[in-house]
Amino acid sequence: xxxxxxxxxxxxxxxxxxxxxxxxxxxxxxxxxxxxxxxxxxxxxxxxxxxxxxxxxxxxxxxxxxxxxxxxxxxxxxxxxxxxxxxxxxxxxxxxxxxxxxxxxxxxxxxxxxxxxxxxx
Numbered sequence: 001x002x003x004x005x006x007x008x009x010x011x012x013x014x015x016x017x018x019x020x021x022x023x024x025x026x027x028x029x030x031x032x033x034x035x036x037x038x039x040x041x042x043x044x045x046x047x048x049x050x051x052x053x054x055x056x057x058x059x060x061x062x063x064x065x066x067x068x069x070x071x072x073x074x075x076x077x078x079x080x081x082x083x084x085x086x087x088x089x090x091x092x093x094x095x096x097x098x099x100x101x102x103x104x105x106x107x108x109x110x111x112x113x114x115x116x117x118x119x120x121x
Contacts (some may be wrong), residue, residue: 038100039067063065
């Protein structure tokens with residue numbers, strides 16, 4: 001009788017463990033998918049396109065911006081933080097910090113001068 005109860009408890013804990021691990025994997029995949037969607041939306045923002053064009057005129061050649069996923073949402077933070085900038089062999093120069101709200105789906109630009117978030121469309 002005791003062996004049967006112990007076996008049932010073991011099976012229960014194994015099922016709970018697999019369920020929890022599976023949900024964690026799905027959450028990571030979903031997070032990656034959302035960040036890629038936000039990056040694509042950021043690439044198409046006028047402010048990013050105009051800044052890229054400005055750098056190309058100054059440098060006299062075509063450039064590509066790099067997109068760095070700085071942070072993902074968690075219990076305290078609802079934002080994906082995506083940095084846009086230029087890279088070379090020595091460093092990554094941040095041009096924009098975007099805060100992408102995982103709940104409302106809005107993209108906000110961090111204004112460093114006023115320490116505030118500005119919604120972009």
